[in-house]
Amino acid sequence: MEEKVKNNVQMLRTNYNITQEKLAQILSVSRQTIIAIEKGNYTPSVLLALKIADYFKLPLEKVFYL
Numbered sequence: 001m002e003e004k005v006k007n008n009v010q011m012l013r014t015n016y017n018i019t020q021e022k023l024a025q026i027l028s029v030s031r032q033t034i035i036a037i038e039k040g041n042y043t044p045s046v047l048l049a050l051k052i053a054d055y056f057k058l059p060l061e062k063v064f065y066l
Contacts, residue, residue: 007064010038012056027051 013023013034020034027034027048036042037052044052053060 003066004040005043005064005066006040007037009034009052009063012058012063013038016056023055026055 013020020031020038024031024034029048033042033044037044049060049064053063056063
């Protein structure tokens with residue numbers, strides 16, 4: 001059974017007081033992509049995961065984990 005990648009995107013976004021729409025614009029993705037990532041329904045590509053971690057100035061493993 002494959003483990004789902006979990007993430008702290010919603011918590012980080014809330015702590016940074018940024019909307020899903022704004023984060024989506026910054027990352028050049030749709031708001032629906034951000035929603036799916038936050039709900040754990042979509043695992044982002046390595047490139048997108050790195051962009052998210054970079055935006056929050058955190059190592060990748062602090063944003064995404066098993």
